[in-house]
Amino acid sequence: MPKKILVVDDSRTSLFxxxxxxxxxxxxxxxxxxxxxxxxxxRSESPDLVLMDVVMPKMDGFEALRALRKDxxxxxxxxxxxxxxxxxxxxxxxFADGCNDYVTKPVxxxxxxxxxxxxxxxx
Amino acid sequence: MKPNGVxxxxxxxxxxGTRRYAEHQAEMVAKLEVLVASLEEERAQLDAEVKSLRxxxxxxxxxxxxxxxxxxxxVDENKRLSGEYVQVEQQRSSLANLYAASVRLHDSLDREExxxxxxxxxxxxxxxxxxxTFALDETAGTLSxxxxxxxxxxxxxxxxxxxxxxxxxxxxxxxxxxxxxxDAAATDPDEAGLTACIPLKVEDKVTGVIALFSLLSHKxxxxxxxxxxxxxxxxxxxxxxxxxxxxxxxxxxxx
Numbered sequence: 144m145p146k147k148i149l150v151v152d153d154s155r156t157s158l159f160x161x162x163x164x165x166x167x168x169x170x171x172x173x174x175x176x177x178x179x180x181x182x183x184x185x186r187s188e189s190p191d192l193v194l195m196d197v198v199m200p201k202m203d204g205f206e207a208l209r210a211l212r213k214d215x216x217x218x219x220x221x222x223x224x225x226x227x228x229x230x231x232x233x234x235x236x237x238f239a240d241g242c243n244d245y246v247t248k249p250v251x252x253x254x255x256x257x258x259x260x261x262x263x264x265x266x
Numbered sequence: 267m268k269p270n271g272v273x274x275x276x277x278x279x280x281x282x283g284t285r286r287y288a289e290h291q292a293e294m295v296a297k298l299e300v301l302v303a304s305l306e307e308e309r310a311q312l313d314a315e316v317k318s319l320r321x322x323x324x325x326x327x328x329x330x331x332x333x334x335x336x337x338x339x340x341v342d343e344n345k346r347l348s349g350e351y352v353q354v355e356q357q358r359s360s361l362a363n364l365y366a367a368s369v370r371l372h373d374s375l376d377r378e379e380x381x382x383x384x385x386x387x388x389x390x391x392x393x394x395x396x397x398x399t400f401a402l403d404e405t406a407g408t409l410s411x412x413x414x415x416x417x418x419x420x421x422x423x424x425x426x427x428x429x430x431x432x433x434x435x436x437x438x439x440x441x442x443x444x445x446x447x448x449d450a451a452a453t454d455p456d457e458a459g460l461t462a463c464i465p466l467k468v469e470d471k472v473t474g475v476i477a478l479f480s481l482l483s484h485k486x487x488x489x490x491x492x493x494x495x496x497x498x499x500x501x502x503x504x505x506x507x508x509x510x511x512x513x514x515x516x517x518x519x520x521x
Contacts, residue, residue, distance in 0.1 A: 156386035160366035167358070227389065227482055247484050249393045252359035253352070 146263055147171045149190035151181030151207065152225065153199040157248070161194060161225075164252045168259070178202025182210045185217045192262055193222045194255075195242070197233060205240050212241040221262035225250065360491035363391050367498055371506040375513040380506045381413040384499065388478060389415070392492050396459065396479035398422055401507075402436055402472055409436055409475055416479070422456050430454040432477050435463040439472050441496060445488055462488065464496050466504035473504050 148170045150161050155176075162172045173188050175181040178195075179202045185193060193211065197204040204224060211217040224237040224245040237245055244258050259265075370383040381399060388397045396416035400409035409425040409432060428437040431452045435442050442463040444451055452460040459479040466474040476499055481487070 154386045154390050156366060156370045156383060157390040159370060160362060160391065163362050163366055164359075167362070227393075227395065228484075248390045248482070249363070249485070250390075252362055253355040 145169055145171045146191040146265075147173060147188065148192050148194060148259070149173045149175065149181065149184055149188060150194045151175045151178065151184075151199070151204070152194075152196035153177055154196070157196065157225070157250075161250065161255070164250070164255055165259075167252075168256045170259070178204060178207030178210075181207050182214075182217075185211055185220060186214065189216075190220060192259060193220055195222055195224050197224060197226045197228075197237075205236055208237070208240045208242055223255075223258055223262060360494065363491055364494060364498060367391055367495060368502055371498075371502045372509075375510050377507065377510040377514060380503070380510050383506070384476065384503050385413065385415055387495070387499065388476070392478075392495050393482045393485040394461075394478045394480065395482050398477045398479075399466075399474065400425065400432065400436070400477065401474045402427070409433065412474075422477070430457050431460055431463050432457060432475055435465050435477075436472050436475050439465045439467060439470070441465060441500065443488060443493070443496070462496060464500045466507065467500055468504045468508045473508065476500075476503065 148165055150158055150165070150172060151174075152158050152161070153176050158174050158176075162174065165172050173184055173190060175184045177199045181193070181195065182202070184190075195204040195208060199207075202210075204226075208222055208224070211220060211222065221243040222241070224233075224242045225248060226233050226237070226245055227248045228234075234245055243262050246255050246258060367387045370387060371380065374380060374383070384399055385397065388394045394416075396414075398411050398414035398417055400422075401412045402409055407427045409427065411423050411425075414422075422432070425432045425436075427433050431442050431450070431454075442450065442460075444461045452458065457477075460477060461481060462478040464476045464478070465472045466476065
């Protein structure tokens with residue numbers, strides 16, 4: 144059974160690119176266009192991992208991450224933040240809020256798949 | 267003086283004793299000879315075993331040397347294959363980027379959606395944090411800013427054709443990349459930070475320009491795949507915008 148990954152990003156281009164990469168990695172992909180929808184789908188779809196963009200309308204990635212960590216149904220789902228800022232406050236905030244790892248845009252396919260495998264404890 | 271009978275008895279006893287001693291000696295010698303033969307046989311066997319073990323050790327050492335050489339070859343081959351794998355994955359990543367950009371540019375006939383796609387490609391796939399898209403008005407001889415992000419509202423709202431790097435890119439149809447043209451760097455304060463300028467062309471005719479300013483801070487520089495994306499934007503973004511305009515015109519005419 145392929146692992147399911149929820150990709151949360153308001154950029155359709157990023158969503159399309161990440162879906163393309165993840166499908167090559169044989170993952171099943173579910174998408175959401177903002178943080179609110181992301182939290183809803185995390186509860187309904189029970190993904191094995193969430194890829195969360197940071198800057199999004201309605202609810203940003205950090206707020207969505209905090210919501211996931213508060214809910215017993217989603218608190219243990221690994222979350223990888225996807226950010227255009229690879230250093231400093233963005234990364235610190237992510238880890239403080241409970242993310243498992245982060246990748247920077249532009250996303251490197253090999254790096255993304257390696258980090259996903261690591262979070263999912265795959266060989 | 268001992269009587270003769272006693273002497274004879276004594277001599278017989280000595281003779282008997284000597285005879286028995288000689289027999290005993292002969293027995294001992296025989297036993298020793300058997301023992302020596304046995305020991306020599308054992309020694310011969312041990313010699314043979316030692317010889318055999320020495321041969322086995324030599325054979326193992328030779329095998330170990332052969333395996334060490336083989337292992338070194340495998341390690342080298344592994345390094346080479348790892349390098350090739352990384353290259354192939356990078357190429358695959360580049361192709362995925364080009365594919366995603368191409369699909370996004372053409373998945374809508376709405377002009378605003380196309381402009382959004384250009385913006386998203388520039389931010390998420392190439393890695394810029396400031397960008398502006400200009401449309402060329404040939405009659406007025408100016409480039410008008412039709413979309414941007416990261417730039418101040420009043421910056422570069424309109425650029426005369428041929429003026430500055432942006433105007434020259436539109437006039438010549440030649441892309442500008444600062445790293446390739448350090449001598450032709452922008453001098454106009456409004457163009458400060460300009461790192462690349464891509465002419466939008468439909469059938470070799472310039473219809474606009476995409477100006478790219480600051481790279482994302484963690485991106486070290488423009489890579490080969492970025493240059494391919496510049497080319498893609500130059501042709502396909504222009505075509506997508508042109509199609510969107512035609513679609514809008516057709517929709518207006520059909521009303």
